[in-house]
Amino acid sequence: MAEGKKKRIPRQEMxxxxxxxxxxxxxxxxxxxxxxxxxxxANRCLQCPKxxxxxxxxxxxxxxxxxxxxxxxxxxxxVEILKDKNSLPAICGRVCPQExxxxxxxxxxxxGEPVAIxxxxxxxxxxxxxxxxxxxxxPAPVGKKIAVIGSGPAGLTxxxxxAKKGYEVDVLEALHTPGGVLMYGIPEFRLPKDIVMAEIxxxxxxxxxxxxxxxxxxxxxxxxxxxxxxxxxxxTGAGLPIMMNIPGENYNGVYSANELLTRTNLMKxxxxxxxxxxxxxxxxxxxxxxxxxxxxxARSSLRLGAEEVHIVYRRSxxxxxxxxxxxxxxxxxxxxxxFLTNPVEIYxxxxxxxxxxxxxxMRLGEPDASGRPRPIPIEGSEFxxxxxxxxxxxxxRPNPLVFSDAQLERTRRGTVVADPKTGRTKLERVWAGxxxxxxxxxxxxxxxxxxIAATDIDRYLRGEGTEPWWPEDGAS
Amino acid sequence: xxxxxxKEALTPVxxxxxxEAPEVARKAQAGQFVxxxxxxxxxxxxLTIADYDREAGTIxxxxxxxxxxxxxxxTMQVGDSLASFTGPLGRPTEIEKYGTVVVVGxxxxxxxxxxxxxxxxxxxxxxxxxxxxxxxxxxFWEDKMRSVTDELxxxxxxxxxxxxxxxxxxxxxxxxxxRKVDRVxxxxxxxxxxxxxxxxxxxxVKTIVSLNSIMVDGTGMCxxxxxSVGGRTRFxxxxxxxxxxxEVDWDLLLKRQRIYVDLEKIALERYERxxxxxxxxxxx
Numbered sequence: 001m002a003e004g005k006k007k008r009i010p011r012q013e014m015x016x017x018x019x020x021x022x023x024x025x026x027x028x029x030x031x032x033x034x035x036x037x038x039x040x041x042a043n044r045c046l047q048c049p050k051x052x053x054x055x056x057x058x059x060x061x062x063x064x065x066x067x068x069x070x071x072x073x074x075x076x077x078x079v080e081i082l083k084d085k086n087s088l089p090a091i092c093g094r095v096c097p098q099e100x101x102x103x104x105x106x107x108x109x110x111x112g113e114p115v116a117i118x119x120x121x122x123x124x125x126x127x128x129x130x131x132x133x134x135x136x137x138x139p140a141p142v143g144k145k146i147a148v149i150g151s152g153p154a155g156l157t158x159x160x161x162x163a164k165k166g167y168e169v170d171v172l173e174a175l176h177t178p179g180g181v182l183m184y185g186i187p188e189f190r191l192p193k194d195i196v197m198a199e200i201x202x203x204x205x206x207x208x209x210x211x212x213x214x215x216x217x218x219x220x221x222x223x224x225x226x227x228x229x230x231x232x233x234x235x236t237g238a239g240l241p242i243m244m245n246i247p248g249e250n251y252n253g254v255y256s257a258n259e260l261l262t263r264t265n266l267m268k269x270x271x272x273x274x275x276x277x278x279x280x281x282x283x284x285x286x287x288x289x290x291x292x293x294x295x296x297x298a299r300s301s302l303r304l305g306a307e308e309v310h311i312v313y314r315r316s317x318x319x320x321x322x323x324x325x326x327x328x329x330x331x332x333x334x335x336x337x338x339f340l341t342n343p344v345e346i347y348x349x350x351x352x353x354x355x356x357x358x359x360x361x362m363r364l365g366e367p368d369a370s371g372r373p374r375p376i377p378i379e380g381s382e383f384x385x386x387x388x389x390x391x392x393x394x395x396x397r398p399n400p401l402v403f404s405d406a407q408l409e410r411t412r413r414g415t416v417v418a419d420p421k422t423g424r425t426k427l428e429r430v431w432a433g434x435x436x437x438x439x440x441x442x443x444x445x446x447x448x449x450x451x452i453a454a455t456d457i458d459r460y461l462r463g464e465g466t467e468p469w470w471p472e473d474g475a476s
Numbered sequence: 477x478x479x480x481x482x483k484e485a486l487t488p489v490x491x492x493x494x495x496e497a498p499e500v501a502r503k504a505q506a507g508q509f510v511x512x513x514x515x516x517x518x519x520x521x522x523l524t525i526a527d528y529d530r531e532a533g534t535i536x537x538x539x540x541x542x543x544x545x546x547x548x549x550x551t552m553q554v555g556d557s558l559a560s561f562t563g564p565l566g567r568p569t570e571i572e573k574y575g576t577v578v579v580v581g582x583x584x585x586x587x588x589x590x591x592x593x594x595x596x597x598x599x600x601x602x603x604x605x606x607x608x609x610x611x612x613x614x615x616f617w618e619d620k621m622r623s624v625t626d627e628l629x630x631x632x633x634x635x636x637x638x639x640x641x642x643x644x645x646x647x648x649x650x651x652x653x654x655r656k657v658d659r660v661x662x663x664x665x666x667x668x669x670x671x672x673x674x675x676x677x678x679x680x681v682k683t684i685v686s687l688n689s690i691m692v693d694g695t696g697m698c699x700x701x702x703x704s705v706g707g708r709t710r711f712x713x714x715x716x717x718x719x720x721x722x723e724v725d726w727d728l729l730l731k732r733q734r735i736y737v738d739l740e741k742i743a744l745e746r747y748e749r750x751x752x753x754x755x756x757x758x759x760x
Contacts (some may be wrong), residue, residue, distance in 0.1 A: 213560050218563070239696075249709065250728055258699065259698035276544060
């Protein structure tokens with residue numbers, strides 16, 4: 001190979017829509033590499049014999065191998081290597097926090113910019129979709145039925161893997177559209193919905209039966225499903241919004257990020273009145289929190305017509321949990337960041353609409369249980385912000401609706417207790433993975449958990465390793 | 477799926493639909509609701525279950541034509557299918573043997589109290605029903621209601637049919653009469669449920685209301701439906717829809733119901749123009 005060590009190729013920028021233009025439309029912000037850019041970027045990879053990037057990947061994608069195939073022009077080879085570990089590369093390439101995972105470990109990053117692994121992943125996956133995804137031949141039916149509850153990244157992955165092993169798989173989705181957070185949460189401008197629909201189509205072609213409008217816990221309980229299926233995978237995520245419990249939170253104009261995003265993305269509120277569901281943001285919006293959901297809510301508010309959008313975060317810039325690229329894009333679009341600031345009360349008028357918000361300045365103290373510096377209010381530093389819309393993006397918890405009659409052991413945070421190595425819960429024939437186990441985390445970790453559980457479900461249904469995974473004596 | 481099997485105009489402004497939904501019918505209980513979409517681009521609207529037939533596999537809903545979605549639903553015909561139909565959602569009515577219960581249905585609220593009365597009666601309660609509407613032509617199901625109550629009081633605001641009274645008047649008389657009333661239910665417009673609750677409060681009779689706040693998913697995900705009950709924020713979709721009427725912050729509910737009035741008006745006017753155009757060209 002001729003990737004000369006002396007000639008330093010810079011990290012290839014990915015073309016994006018102009019910030020001034022994109023802040024008012026819902027089209028995808030990042031446009032993806034061209035073949036030329038992709039090959040140039042792929043050529044930067046050192047092909048380390050001991051690749052640290054793979055260690056940084058939650059599902060151990062064989063990164064140098066797919067990059068090698070890409071630069072040798074073997075695109076189907078690259079697809080195969082990628083998909084061996086990651087069933088949703090077009091999605092992960094767009095939404096993974098690469099800068100804290102694979103790219104954080106890239107050797108090139110020590111003295112310059114790491115290889116843009118996420119962008120290359122996206123390029124390969126988009127190429128595959130453009131060709132038409134190859135549907136593997138269906139194996140002989142095993143004759144066993146599995147219910148996958150929830151059709152987000154964990155459920156989609158588990159369903160695909162199990163179908164490929166010959167199981168009959170029903171995916172049960174509560175909403176009218178499958179895809180979970182990929183459809184209701186992540187906006188079109190960051191993850192176009194036709195990409196998610198392509199993944200769903202692929203599953204259907206694999207023989208997976210996707211049933212929408214099935215609210216488990218209501219239409220069927222877990223115990224009823226256990227009578228109908230040989231195994232159950234629970235991947236219902238963390239869909240319950242957390243509010244602040246401060247005065248004024250029920251004024252009109254205060255949204256949970258979930259509501260704002262669901263109205264906008266799932267219900268296509270941004271196309272109102274062509275689509276029927278309204279969504280309303282005022283002129284001056286404050287989004288509380290600084291995770292990816294907060295960035296999505298802030299940038300959606302801008303696109304829905306807000307004049308000024310603030311991210312209000314109680315810690316400092318260094319602690320912002322959102323993906324670096326989202327923060328960068330948000331700033332380019334004119335989102336204002338108010339760090340070390342926390343709301344204490346929301347004001348409203350007689351008609352019940354938000355008129356303002358009282359905030360307090362914070363300073364950082366010693367690290368707390370999360371390892372991040374604890375934000376401490378500075379006494380007497382209260383000030384008022386004039387806003388007409390407030391969006392709470394403080395995180396989410398698992399929705400307890402699904403548990404109804406099931407004796408499933410859960411933590412105090414409401415997450416399901418499951419063996420991280422297999423996804424097994426303490427209830428026989430029930431597996432769980434993704435945000436319902438970890439609390440709100442990433443698409444890639446949910447996908448990885450779906451894959452781990454699918455492998456173990458197969459093992460279990462073949463009669464291997466059916467013993468409990470927790471110490472018998474201490475069992476609940 | 478979700479085919480319309482029967483359609484009936486109950487009043488000039490409300491229609492009944494019997495929907496083919498065997499799985500929902502298998503589980504539905506009095507007090508629960510469904511969320512439906514009429515078409516692909518439609519919004520999700522909650523409607524309280526008016527009846528269910530487990531054997532026929534059907535759910536009955538009654539909708540008042542107030543906005544675009546309900547008007548659109550009104551144009552759908554037997555044989556058409558809804559785009560989606562999700563349920564049963566919310567907690568069912570707490571059915572127990574209380575003794576004597578009074579169940580008040582106002583306007584469209586007559587529909588959901590029918591299965592509530594039926595279940596309460598099956599549980600051994602003496603059920604007094606009070607149904608009312610603004611005027612006689614907006615009343616429906618008087619006979620059906622008679623079949624699930626021990627006594628039925630009918631009234632209209634304008635006196636155009638039966639007794640001229642607001643539903644709170646016969647209720648107050650009943651409470652004043654010294655008869656022991658063990659529990660009251662009220663389903664209807666928020667303002668009517670508020671006044672029923674205010675009527676019973678001095679008598680200390682527990683009063684259950686079914687809150688019709690704005691919803692999207694109906695599973696606790698968005699918080700659009702949040703209400704304040706006893707000073708605590710609750711989600712009507714999963715914690716309700718039934719709550720203790722004496723603890724509900726009615727003014728908050730009434731304000732939150734108005735969040736989208738301006739946009740709802742835009743959607744309705746746009747749809748009505750569309751309907752006019754299609755009438756002009758002879759289409760539906």
